[in-house]
Amino acid sequence: MKAWLLHDFGLDNLALGETPTPVPKAGELLVKIGAVSLNFRDKAIVEGFYEPHLVPKPLIPVSDASGTVVAVGDGVSRYKLGDRVSSHLYSRWIDGEPGPDEPAYCFGMPLPGGLAEYMIIHEDSAVRTPDKMSDEEASTLPIAALTAWYSLVDYGQIQPGQTVLVQGTGGVSIFAVQLATALGAKVIVTSSSDANLEAVKKLGAVAGVNYRTFPRWEEEVLKLTDGKGVDLLLDVAGGEGLNQSILATKAAGKIAQIGFLTGQVTTLGLMPLIFRQTTIRGIAVAPRSSFDRMNAFLNEHQISPVIEQAYAFEDAQLAFQHLARGAFGKVVIKVS
Known part of the structure; x- marks a missing residue:
């Protein structure tokens, strides 16, 4: 089969x-891939700053894929030939709390990913594609949508009328705006682009703050919330900005620490954290059971993924370059 192979770190080595072509073993599905979507994790793996010591070479990268079952191993009962399914990043995390070794069974590293014509997915890990979604749309769900959903619902337990702050306008963030709005929350978004802030308002956000115009963006958030702060903040930036996230969150509020776009290390001011009694939880996607519940919600509320651009399979490097520049929503690669 044709596949994109990472021989060494750096996009030029992809x-x-x-x-x-892999052969499905007992309990496994062979999926003909229709499309994959890119996440910051994929970029970080290719560039060598995401657990580089764990990356096998050559590696078929990209965790999030959607396609059609074309062969099954012995004993498969959850799916049949012709069913449409998506991958789930943590291939063994089915329900409940994560085990200590979930990262050892992630697609796209260390397990082979979906940037190929075919992919092996265990039937217990595979997730049925929403009926009304194309492969391109469904490929955006496994990390971006599910991370937002888990942060808002399983961790944040957001209720109608509460306030959520979302950083940026990338894949996770756009899904968070759509999902939180459908849950009845009021959403504030931070971005460096006024145009993107206007665009997210069309998706349901009630306010936006340009953090370049207002470097002390947390002060603007407090103004927007009558001095209270938000109930839940989805932090995709990481780095030193986590201190501002604490100040933008209400007393006894919650922060979902999702990303590390501006840095994997932070110097944390403990006094605001202690006095505001903030809860910070690291979010590494979710179990498959949460994925199943999210897809039912997406169907019920007719939420469609926002895809900025879809690239041909042969143009995968261009798609990675697009992701590096930044995207409003998701960047997708059509495989077949």
């Missing part, structure tokens, strides 16, 4: 080649 090359289109051929590798044997």
